[in-house]
Amino acid sequence: MPKPGMPSIIIVASSAPPLGGGGISTAHYNLFTILKRRGLPVSLATFCDRPVAAKEEGIHRFGGSPFLINLLHLILWLYLKLKGSRKLAYQVADIIAAFPGAFRLNRFLRTVKPDIILLPDHGAPGLFIAVGENCRLFLMAHHNPARFVGNPLLGDFCLLDAELAVSLEKRVLRKFSGVICPSEYMRNSMETTFGIDSSTTVIPNVVDIEEILSTPKANLDEYSGLSSESTVIYIPSAGSRLKGSRFVFEIIRRLSSTSKKALGFYLSGEINEELAEELQHVSSNARLIMPGRLSYHDHLALVKICSFGISPTLIESFGMAILEAGCCGLPMVTFNVGGTGEIISDGNNGYLVPYLDVEQLIAKAEMLLDKQSCSLMALKTKAYLDQRFNQDEIVDKLLRFIGVE
Numbered sequence: 363m364p365k366p367g368m369p370s371i372i373i374v375a376s377s378a379p380p381l382g383g384g385g386i387s388t389a390h391y392n393l394f395t396i397l398k399r400r401g402l403p404v405s406l407a408t409f410c411d412r413p414v415a416a417k418e419e420g421i422h423r424f425g426g427s428p429f430l431i432n433l434l435h436l437i438l439w440l441y442l443k444l445k446g447s448r449k450l451a452y453q454v455a456d457i458i459a460a461f462p463g464a465f466r467l468n469r470f471l472r473t474v475k476p477d478i479i480l481l482p483d484h485g486a487p488g489l490f491i492a493v494g495e496n497c498r499l500f501l502m503a504h505h506n507p508a509r510f511v512g513n514p515l516l517g518d519f520c521l522l523d524a525e526l527a528v529s530l531e532k533r534v535l536r537k538f539s540g541v542i543c544p545s546e547y548m549r550n551s552m553e554t555t556f557g558i559d560s561s562t563t564v565i566p567n568v569v570d571i572e573e574i575l576s577t578p579k580a581n582l583d584e585y586s587g588l589s590s591e592s593t594v595i596y597i598p599s600a601g602s603r604l605k606g607s608r609f610v611f612e613i614i615r616r617l618s619s620t621s622k623k624a625l626g627f628y629l630s631g632e633i634n635e636e637l638a639e640e641l642q643h644v645s646s647n648a649r650l651i652m653p654g655r656l657s658y659h660d661h662l663a664l665v666k667i668c669s670f671g672i673s674p675t676l677i678e679s680f681g682m683a684i685l686e687a688g689c690c691g692l693p694m695v696t697f698n699v700g701g702t703g704e705i706i707s708d709g710n711n712g713y714l715v716p717y718l719d720v721e722q723l724i725a726k727a728e729m730l731l732d733k734q735s736c737s738l739m740a741l742k743t744k745a746y747l748d749q750r751f752n753q754d755e756i757v758d759k760l761l762r763f764i765g766v767e
Contacts, residue, residue, distance in 0.1 A: 369477035369766055370403040374467070376410040376460065376485055378421060379658035385682030386482055386504045388658060389544070389567035393480075394420070396570055396757055402766070407470065409463035409487050422470060426462025434458045442523060449520035453507040453527035460485035468492060478764055480542075486527070488534035498539040500764055503548055503562075504679050507531070508555045515676050515718075516604055528555060540763060544680035545701030551679075563763055566704075567680055568756045569689045573662070580663040587624040587649050593731060594626030594651070596664075596671035596692060598683035601633040606674030606697075609720055611640040613672055616724050618648040620731065626651060628664050630683070665690045670712075670730045670739075672696070674723060681705050688712070688747045693739040695726045707750070711743035 375390035387408075394406040398420055411423035435455055442451055464487040471479065471493055478498050481488050484505035491499065507527040510519045535541075541562040543549040552558050582588050595617065599605035610629070618625050628651040633641070641650060651664065665671075671687045671694045678684075678700035685705050687694050694712040696702045697719070708714045713729075715722035730736045761767070 368403055370474070371397065371405070371478045371480065371764075371766070372471065372474070372476040373397075373404065373406050373480045374487060375406065375408050375482060377408050378406055378411070378423070381408075381411050381423070385567075385680070386484055386502075388686075389504075389680075389682055390480070390482065390502070391658075392568050392570040392573070393757070393760070395573070396568060396753065399572070400757075405474070405476075407467050409460050409467050409485070411463070422467075424463040424466040424470065426459070426466075430462055431459050434461070442520065445522055447520045447522050449518045449523075451520040451523035453510070453523050454530070455523075456484065457486045457489070457527060457530055460487050461490060464490040471497075478766070480764070481538075483531060486531050486534060488537055489530060491537070498765070499537050501535070501538045501541045503541050503543045503552050506548070506551050506555055506679075509551055509677060509679075513677070515608075532556060542760065542763065545704045547701040547704065548679050565760050565763065566751055566756055567682055567685065568753055568760075569682075569686055569751065571689060571753050573659075574666075574686070574689050577659055577662040577666065579666040580660075582626075582667045585626065585649060585651055587647075588626050592624055592626050592649075593621075593733070593736075594628055594668045595727070596628045596668040596687055597630070598671065598673055598687070599631045599675075600629035600652075601631055601637055603634075604675070604677050606676050607634060607637050609674040609723075610637055611644070612720065613674065613724060613727070614641070614644050614648055614650075617727060617731070618645045620728055621647060623647065624649050626668075628668055630661060630664070631655065662686070662690065665692065668692055669733075669736050670694065670727070672723065672727050673702070674720070675699060675702065678702050685747070685751060688743050689751075691740045691744055693730060693736065693743050695723055695730070697723065705751075707746055710739075711746045712739070 373390050373394045375387045377387045378391045397404040405420045407422045409424050411425045468490050480500050483503045507524045511521050511524045541558055543564050544567045546564055549564050582590055600610050601607050614627055624647050626649045671692045673696040680701040684694050688711050697717045698714040699717050706712045706714050713726035
């Protein structure tokens with residue numbers, strides 16, 4: 363039961379498990395479940411979900427019709443074309459997609475009158491939120507559209523699109539009582555783009571340890587050629603260009619060539635067509651586990667059968683998948699980019715290698731193919747993360763920042 367006299371809190375996300383995931387949504391969902399378990403009066407509200415019939419305690423889902431969103435996207439596409447843009451543009455499109463659901467969510471917020479609202483920056487739902495004078499808003503800054511421009515490896519993103527999205531987000535910053543960034547990298551990024559002040563703090567995203575501990579491992583014997591003794595390697599969001607899909611085939615090819623036994627690879631998320639074509643040419647001892655989009659619970663079950671992970675990510679605000687994997691006992695090998703260096707302590711809970719140094723990425727992963735070395739680092743991983751990302755300490759810090767004692 364909620365504690366009497368405590369301020370009511372609404373945590374906002376674009377979606378929430380089991381309908382949607384992604385690092386930002388999962389982080390907000392984890393915070394919701396932990397605060398609810400503590401007995402705080404907290405609810406979770408989404409703005410990019412379709413309403414569902416099933417009742418979910420404390421979760422309220424809102425979203426727009428696909429027809430309306432597609433129409434708005436078409437208008438934006440025509441506008442950008444008239445302005446001369448021929449490049450990748452999705453930042454303002456995400457804001458447009460957020461509008462119908464955020465508008466409905468706004469009416470819900472006026473009804474329930476929360477004391478505190480935690481809002482994500484991605485999709486800029488704060489543009490559409492109008493609450494009473496006594497309600498305090500806090501921005502959870504995970505995204506920043508400006509980060510995606512000027513890096514050709516990410517794609518040729520439209521500067522006009524990013525500038526327009528940044529302009530829209532600047533309009534809402536004055537609404538907030540404070541800004542919470544998950545990493546120093548994101549704080550510096552936000553300061554460069556938005557000129558934020560002392561009302562900004564760094565508080566890491568939180569992982570729901572109880573959820574991880576209560577999730578049983580998947581049955582590895584169900585996958586052809588693999589057994590409980592097999593080594594399985596986790597590659598998060600393997601089909602995402604932003605997460606390094608261009609390197610996935612070469613990682614699998616090189617690692618499987620060093621092993622005489624069957625070697626498993628869990629590739630989470632959707633696989634794009636180009637990577638799917640490449641993966642048809644992996645060696646015969648490479649066993650690919652590619653279930654597509656899964657519920658958060660089913661995804662964790664597969665992560666827990668893995669021995670270690672590799673993330674060739676090209677951009678990372680924090681690295682929620684990397685932290686979750688570590689909390690499941692998996693050492694991770696990743697490029698030192700964005701916020702990854704604030705999660706991975708080189709040699710303690712994995713390895714950091716220079717950005718785009720694929721040779722070192724694979725070489726460090728080959729070291730973890732040795733079961734004894736991997737087991738020793740797995741123990742160090744758990745000890746390090748228990749200290750560095752203590753769930754209770756992170757939540758306590760956040761509650762103090764938003765004024766809930």
